[in-house]
Structure formats: structure tokens, C-alpha cells
Amino acid sequence: MKYLRVISQALRAMGCLGMLLILISPGAGLAQELGDHQYTSQAIQAGLRIYSRECALCHGPQGDLVGGVNLRLGQFKTAQSDEDLRSIVTSGAGAGQMPAFNFNEADLNGVIAYIRAGFNPEGVAIFIGDPARGEALFQGKGECANCHRVNGVGPRTAPDLSEIGAIRSPASLQRNLLDPATAILPINRPVRIVTRNEETIIGRRLNEDTYTVQVIDSQERLRSLQKSDLVSYEISMAPSKPPTTLSSAEVADVVGYLLSLRGLQ
Ligand code: HEC
Ligand code: HEC
Numbered sequence: 703m704k705y706l707r708v709i710s711q712a713l714r715a716m717g718c719l720g721m722l723l724i725l726i727s728p729g730a731g732l733a734q735e736l737g738d739h740q741y742t743s744q745a746i747q748a749g750l751r752i753y754s755r756e757c758a759l760c761h762g763p764q765g766d767l768v769g770g771v772n773l774r775l776g777q778f779k780t781a782q783s784d785e786d787l788r789s790i791v792t793s794g795a796g797a798g799q800m801p802a803f804n805f806n807e808a809d810l811n812g813v814i815a816y817i818r819a820g821f822n823p824e825g826v827a828i829f830i831g832d833p834a835r836g837e838a839l840f841q842g843k844g845e846c847a848n849c850h851r852v853n854g855v856g857p858r859t860a861p862d863l864s865e866i867g868a869i870r871s872p873a874s875l876q877r878n879l880l881d882p883a884t885a886i887l888p889i890n891r892p893v894r895i896v897t898r899n900e901e902t903i904i905g906r907r908l909n910e911d912t913y914t915v916q917v918i919d920s921q922e923r924l925r926s927l928q929k930s931d932l933v934s935y936e937i938s939m940a941p942s943k944p945p946t947t948l949s950s951a952e953v954a955d956v957v958g959y960l961l962s963l964r965g966l967q
Contacts, residue, residue, distance in 0.1 A: 741815035749816025828872040829954040836959025
């Protein structure tokens with residue numbers, strides 16, 4: 703792993719370098735790679751027309767006129783995945799209050815794309831798959847549970863994802879899976895620290911201020927260290943994991959699962 707050597711006074715500068723790495727990463731390749739994991743902008747724009755014609759009458763231009771449902775913000779009564787949305791539109795809802803629509807594939811796709819883009823015709827809309835399948839992938843084939851902790855189960859070597867669905871957008875979750883190098887969180891970096899009493903601490907940075915740094919060490923202990931007690935402090939800016947090898951449909955399922963993680967209620 704490539705470590706960049708820094709001294710504590712240069713930490714602010716490190717923050718800048720981190721940003722630089724994010725900015726200069728290959729954008730075009732990423733757009734292409736993200737391509738089949740998201741709806742096209744044509745679909746989203748077609749969806750705006752269909753929504754205005756067929757749905758706005760009841761749901762309103764902002765999608766918030768039906769109680770307990772906010773289509774723009776992605777708040778539904780029962781729906782979670784895009785498949786759920788498709789079946790609601792094609793079967794109707796609320797014991798006949800919402801009619802069943804008989805759309806062709808392109809129109810159905812468009813209206814879901816428009817909802818997933820947050821009603822922004824210029825927006826980005828990510829496919830959202832089935833949370834239950836996503837959970838199985840998270841625990842199994844995707845190997846996510848080897849590093850991440852959810853609701854009290856799993857290691858602490860990577861960020862705890864118990865509330866990730868409440869704090870990150872679908873686009874940023876997807877990006878973290880497909881291209882971790884551009885999704886690096888400046889704070890959550892692997893660190894290697896040597897203290898004055900010659901202890902070497904390998905871990906992950908959780909927090910930092912002018913005088914202290916908090917890390918989770920390799921034994922999963924939370925450590926709070928005074929910077930004045932450190933002989934060296936190295937922060938890795940290398941990506942913490944390779945891009946996932948899961949298929950498009952599997953990534954959509956995992957994103958669906960991550961979005962369902964909103965802490966224990
Ligand atoms: C005639 C009024 C009406 C129209 C038109 C209508 N809806 Fe609805 N929709 C409702 C009502 C009422 C509910 C709440 C149903 C319930 O209480 O379960 C609802 C619920 C929903 C839900 C949430 C369902 C759930 O269980 O999570 C979605 C998604 C939705 N509508 C999408 C659409 C879309 C997309 C269109 C246009 C293609 C549309 N609706 C057109 C009245 C309508
Ligand atoms: C080798 C260990 C490892 C594996 C395997 C791994 N991750 Fe991560 N992941 C990390 C680390 C470390 C970070 C935080 C550092 C960073 O941003 O690069 C992270 C960051 C994340 C974040 C962003 C957290 C935030 O606060 O925004 C998400 C979401 C995530 N991972 C999901 C997954 C999913 C889903 C999988 C399985 C497909 C997975 N990870 C597999 C180590 C791992």
C-alpha cells in the first residue's frame with residue numbers, strides 16, 4: 703500500500719491533495735462505466751412528460767399531494783425497489799384510489815426514471831434493486847461484510863453502514879462500489895502512526911482536530927491520540943478496496959439494500 707509521509711503541520715495540505723486526487727480521476731471512463739447502472743437522460747425527460755400527463759393530477763407537480771407518499775423524495779408506502787414501482791404503476795394502489803396504467807415499456811421506464819431522478823429532468827437516476835437480494839449479496843458474494851459492520855454485526859475495519867441509507871444518495875453509494883478511488887472519504891483513511899513511546903498503530907482515522915486524532919486500530923479499539931505525542935503520522939490516499947466485480951443488476955440490489963439501512967428504529 704502506498705503511504706504518503708506527512709508531518710502533523712502539513713495535515714491541512716493533505717486534505718487538499720485528497721481533493722486533487724478526486725478531481726483529476728478519469729471522468730469520461732467513469733461516465734461510461736456508470737452508463738448501464740443508471741437511467742438515460744432521454745428516459746428521465748420522457749418520464750417528465752408522462753408524469754405531468756398521467757400522475758400529476760393526483761400526486762401534484764412536486765409529488766407530495768398524496769398523504770404518506772412523496773415521489774420526488776423517494777418516500778413511498780410499500781415500494782422499495784424499481785420492480786416494486788413498476789408493479790404499483792401497472793397494478794394500481796390503495797384499493798382502486800390509484801388506477802392501473804397500461805404503459806409501454808419505454809413509458810413505464812421513463813416515469814420511474816423521472817421519480818428516481820428526484821423530478822429533476824437534468825438529474826441522475828440510479829437503478830434501485832431489491833433490498834433482500836442486496837442483503838444476501840452484501841453478506842455473501844459481494845464480500846462487503848468482510849470489512850463493514852451493520853447493526854452491531856461485523857468488523858470495524860471499514861465504516862459502519864448501519865445508517866448509510868439516511869446519509870448518502872443512491873448516486874454516491876453506487877459510485878463507492880463501482881469506482882472507490884473517486885469516492886474516497888478524506889476522513890476515513892488508513893493511517894500508520896508511531897508514538898513517542900515507540901508504539902506503532904495501524905488503523906483507520908475516524909476524526910481529527912488541531913491537537914488530536916481518533917483512530918480505530920487493527921484490534922478494533924478506539925484510540926484518541928494527542929498529536930504532540932506522535933513521532934510520525936502517515937495517511938494513505940490509496941483506494942481502500944478494488945471496484946466491485948458484481949454485475950449491474952447485483953449492484954442495483956446492493957444499492958437497494960444500502961438505502962434501506964437507516965439505523966435501528
Ligand atoms: C387518481 C389518482 C392517482 C393517480 C392518477 C396516480 N396515483 Fe399514485 N397513488 C395514488 C394514491 C391515492 C396513492 C396511495 C395509495 C395507498 O394509500 O396505498 C398512490 C400511491 C402511489 C405510490 C406509492 C405506493 C406504495 O405503496 O408505496 C406510487 C409509487 C405512485 N402512486 C406512483 C404513481 C405514478 C408513477 C403515477 C402516474 C403513472 C400515479 N401514481 C398516478 C393516487 C394516484
Ligand atoms: C477490503 C475491505 C472492504 C470491502 C470488501 C468493502 N469495503 Fe466498502 N469501504 C471500505 C473502506 C475502508 C471504506 C472507507 C474508506 C474510503 O472511503 O475509501 C469503505 C467505504 C464504503 C462506503 C462509503 C461509506 C460512507 O460513509 O460514505 C460504502 C457505502 C461501502 N464502502 C459499501 C461497500 C459495499 C456495499 C461493499 C461490498 C460490495 C463493500 N463496501 C466492500 C472497505 C471495504
